Amino acid sequence: MYVGCPNTPTDFKGYTLVLPAVSVGNVGQLSVDLLVTTLGLVRVGYLHSDCVLPVCGNDAFSVGKDTQGSLVTTTEVYYSEEKKIVVVQQRAPHVKGKQNEYCTSLIEWIQSYQFDKVILLTSSYSHERLDSQIQGGRLRYLATTALQQTCEDTLQNELKWLPLERRESVWGKSVGDSKQEDIPEQAKDVFIPGGGIAKRLFVQG
Numbered sequence: 001m002y003v004g005c006p007n008t009p010t011d012f013k014g015y016t017l018v019l020p021a022v023s024v025g026n027v028g029q030l031s032v033d034l035l036v037t038t039l040g041l042v043r044v045g046y047l048h049s050d051c052v053l054p055v056c057g058n059d060a061f062s063v064g065k066d067t068q069g070s071l072v073t074t075t076e077v078y079y080s081e082e083k084k085i086v087v088v089q090q091r092a093p094h095v096k097g098k099q100n101e102y103c104t105s106l107i108e109w110i111q112s113y114q115f116d117k118v119i120l121l122t123s124s125y126s127h128e129r130l131d132s133q134i135q136g137g138r139l140r141y142l143a144t145t146a147l148q149q150t151c152e153d154t155l156q157n158e159l160k161w162l163p164l165e166r167r168e169s170v171w172g173k174s175v176g177d178s179k180q181e182d183i184p185e186q187a188k189d190v191f192i193p194g195g196g197i198a199k200r201l202f203v204q205g
Contacts (some may be wrong), residue, residue, distance in 0.1 A: 001105045002077070002113070012086050013114040015079070018163035019088035021122035021196035028121035028196075032089045036061055041087055047109070049075070051102035053092040059183070103204045104179035104197050117147070122198035128191075130165055140164040142190065143203065169172050 004010070008199045018035060020028025035041065053076045059070040072091070079086040093100055100174075110118060113117040133140075137191045141155055192198045 001047055001049055001109050002045055003048050004077075005043065008044045009079075009081075009131045010078070011113050013082045014116050015086050016117045016119065017086045017088070017110060017115040018119045018121065020090055021120055021198045021201070022090055022093045022124055023123045023196040023198065024194035025123050027123035029090065031121050032087055033060070035087050036078050036089065039080055039083060039085070041080050041085070043072075043076060044079045045077045046088070047077060047088065047106075048073075049076035049102060049105060051098035051105070052090065052097055053095060066119045070180075084116075096196065099200055100204075103197055103201045106201070107204060120198055120201060122192060122195040124192050125194040130167065132165060133205050135163070142192075144202075164190065164192075170189075 018032065022029065047056050055074045056071060059072045062070055074092045075088060075090045077086060097181065099135050139161060141161050143152065143155065156163070168189050168191070190199050190202060
């Protein structure tokens with residue numbers, strides 16, 4: 001799945017991976033654009049998968065005449081060795097019916113390259129908010145059990161972030177090919193309408 005540029009790392013042990021879910025408003029993808037430009041990240045490779053619609057175009061991060069005409073594809077990978085961060089930018093949606101396959105391949109890549117932490121940026125329909133979500137900040141986080149044990153104090157007490165409120169989906173009791181009884185306890189009652197592969201990846205991961 002991952003194709004690295006010449007003379008780039010063969011693993012990302014100790015790095016944090018940040019990637020977007022193609023979701024409502026493209027919030028995750030726009031956030032990744034900001035990260036790449038603000039942190040001055042360098043292209044290190046790309047993800048090749050037939051689960052994502054093909055795209056080819058000029059590099060949106062090109063600066064100056066020397067980089068004009070530099071092509072990019074659907075899913076590019078950028079990194080900073082100094083900041084120990086790897087960022088994926090996905091420029092097209094998934095092929096219908098291939099979300100599960102993509103998540104499986106993505107998880108295999110994450111595990112094989114030994115990332116320390118994974119942050120998925122997504123968004124959700126505003127009209128699906130609960131009463132408690134209408135006032136105050138709209139930012140919510142959802143963490144795995146392992147991450148809660150190491151970072152929850154920082155997330156809640158230092159950053160003052162709010163955990164995503166749990167509620168049962170009104171659209172049924174399955175996620176992709178998973179039955180409700182097969183969903184891990186940490187992923188039950190997670191409702192992210194319009195969030196792309198966010199819940200699917202959370203369940204499979």
